[in-house]
Every structure is written in structure tokens, then in C-alpha cells.
Amino acid sequence: MTSCCDPNGLSGVFDAGRAASDVRRYRRKGLTRETRTIADLLIARGIGGATILEIGGGIGDLQVELLRAGAARATSVEISAAYESTARELATELGVDDRIEHHLADFAREPARIDPADAVILNKVVCCYPDMPGLVRPAADHTRRWLVLAFPADRWWIRIGVRVASVLQATFRRPFRVFFHEPAAIVAIAREAGLREAASRRGIFWQVQMLERA
Ligand SMILES: C[S@@+](CC[C@H](N)C(=O)[O-])C[C@H]1O[C@@H](n2cnc3c(N)ncnc32)[C@H](O)[C@@H]1O
Numbered sequence: 001m002t003s004c005c006d007p008n009g010l011s012g013v014f015d016a017g018r019a020a021s022d023v024r025r026y027r028r029k030g031l032t033r034e035t036r037t038i039a040d041l042l043i044a045r046g047i048g049g050a051t052i053l054e055i056g057g058g059i060g061d062l063q064v065e066l067l068r069a070g071a072a073r074a075t076s077v078e079i080s081a082a083y084e085s086t087a088r089e090l091a092t093e094l095g096v097d098d099r100i101e102h103h104l105a106d107f108a109r110e111p112a113r114i115d116p117a118d119a120v121i122l123n124k125v126v127c128c129y130p131d132m133p134g135l136v137r138p139a140a141d142h143t144r145r146w147l148v149l150a151f152p153a154d155r156w157w158i159r160i161g162v163r164v165a166s167v168l169q170a171t172f173r174r175p176f177r178v179f180f181h182e183p184a185a186i187v188a189i190a191r192e193a194g195l196r197e198a199a200s201r202r203g204i205f206w207q208v209q210m211l212e213r214a
Pocket of ligand 1: 058
């Protein structure tokens with residue numbers, strides 16, 4: 001279902017079953033490849049004592065790992081109630097819940113409710129949201145030091161694949177769509193907010209892009 005508070009039917013896709021499956025995967029294998037890349041980039045820059053804002057953090061596994069690596073506090077803004085409650089449970093079980101502030105919200109609609117942070121993360125989130133500038137601009141504005149994003153990489157077969165998926169989702173009247181937002185446009189918005197490119201890792205499907213405040 002789409003609504004004012006969930007404009008892409010995200011809660012129907014990122015539901016309790018998927019959250020439970022993500023937790024099982026994290027327990028078995030740890031962070032996914034791209035999430036590990038984001039953690040390593042931030043740890044290499046010196047995450048000790050820093051504050052984290054993760055938008056669309058899913059089960060919150062990256063927040064757990066960054067807190068274990070020395071980050072001071074994390075804020076999570078998640079649109080899916082199932083993911084938000086699963087993230088709370090996981091953080092409690094792993095003993096970091098007292099250092100995470102959870103918000104159930106669409107960050108693009110209510111950015112003013114959320115404090116800025118040293119590191120702001122959008123890990124595989126931009127491709128789930130129709131209004132890319134409406135999400136990336138406030139995220140960049142909330143960034144004190146580093147903005148890190150993972151989004152579909154700039155490769156021709158990914159452009160075609162994402163568009164085919166989107167057409168199929170429309171054909172079968174699925175409320176959820178996946179989006180290919182131009183990587184150059186994402187970076188341009190972050191640059192307008194005073195950030196500059198610091199690192200980029202382009203994998204087969206995902207690109208991890210780090211920007212830092214100039
Ligand atoms: C593909 S999942 C990625 C989850 C996690 N970052 C990971 O890589 O495992 C995208 C997540 O972003 C959340 N999301 C999408 N748009 C959002 C928004 N505007 N505000 C908050 N959460 C959002 C979804 O609910 C979902 O949990």
C-alpha cells in the first residue's frame with residue numbers, strides 16, 4: 001500500500017518476514033559486501049567518538065558494527081515499522097540499544113525532526129525512493145563530515161534491468177517500484193550542499209560513494 005507516509009509501498013516489501021530473514025543472514029554471515037565496504041571506509045577515516053545517522057538502515061546491523069568500532073551514538077530513521085522493531089530487538093540483544101535513537105519516519109518528509117550527525121548513511125535506500133533529491137538533499141545537509149551512499153552502479157545492464165523491473169512492477173500493479181536515479185545527479189546534489197567526493201567503489205551491481213565536507 002502507498003500512502004502519504006510510505007510513498008512507495010515500502011512497508012509491504014520490507015516486512016516482518018524479510019526482516020527476520022535479514023537477521024538470520026547477519027547472524028550466519030555478518031554484514032553484506034557493500035555494507036562491509038561502508039563500515040570499512042568509515043572506520044578507516046576514524047569513526048571513534050563520531051555520531052551516525054542511518055536513514056533506511058533496515059535491521060540496523062551497520063549501526064551495531066560502527067558502535068562496536070567506537071562510534072559514540074547512532075540515530076536510525078526507518079520507514080518500515082517491521083524493520084524498526086526488528087532493529088530495536090537486535091540492538092537490545094547485542095547490547096547497544098542505549099546508544100541508538102530510533103525514529104519511525106520518512107526522512108524526506110520530516111528531516112527537521114532529526115539532528116545532524118558526523119556520518120550520514122543511505123545504504124541501498126535511494127533506489128527505493130521516488131523523490132531522489134527530496135531524500136539526498138536533506139541527508140547531505142545533515143552531514144557534518146561524511147555522507148556515504150550505496151546505489152545501483154552506473155552500468156548499462158543495470159539501467160536496463162532496473163527499468164525492466166519497474167515496468168514489470170507497474171504491469172502487475174505492485175505498489176513498490178525500484179528506481180535508477182542517475183549517480184551523477186546524486187553526487188551533484190551532495191556537492192551543492194558543500195560536500196566533495198572522497199571515495200568510490202563500483203561493484204558489479206552496487207556503487208558505494210563517500211563524500212566529505214570540504
Ligand atoms: C533495500 S532496504 C536496505 C536496508 C539496509 N540499508 C541494508 O542495506 O540492509 C531499503 C530500506 O530503506 C527504507 N527506506 C526507504 N526510503 C526511506 C525513507 N525515505 N526514510 C526512511 N527509510 C526509508 C526501507 O524501509 C528499507 O528498510
